Amino acid sequence: MLAHGLVSSALFIAVTFLYERHHTRLVRYYRGMVITMQLFGALMLALVLANASIPLSCNFVGEFFSLLxxxxxxxxxxxxxSLGTVLSAGYYLRGY
Known part of the structure; x- marks a missing residue:
C-alpha cells in the first residue's frame, strides 16, 4: 500500500506538471512530450512501469502477494x- 501510494502520487504530480505547462487536460496535446522533455519522459516511463508492477519495482511485491x-x-x-493486471498494464502503456 505504501508503494502504491508513493507511485500513484508521483503520477498525479507529473500529470499536474503537464497541465501547468500546457493549460489543457486533452491528452492529444501531450503528444511528442518525450522529444521536448526527455528527462520527464524517462521519469514518466519509470513511474508508469512501476505502477504496472513490473518485476524489480516496488509495487511488484504487493501485486505478487495478492495474486498468490x-x-x-x-x-x-x-x-x-492476472488478466486484470495485464489489461491494466496495457492501459498504462497505451496512455504513456
Missing part, C-alpha cells in the same frame, strides 16, 4: 486476476 492467494483459492480466479 488468488491462485491458491482457485485457478480460474487467479487467471482472472
Amino acid at each position: 492467494p488468488a491462485f491458491e483459492y482457485s485457478y480460474v480466479v487467479g487467471v482472472l486476476a
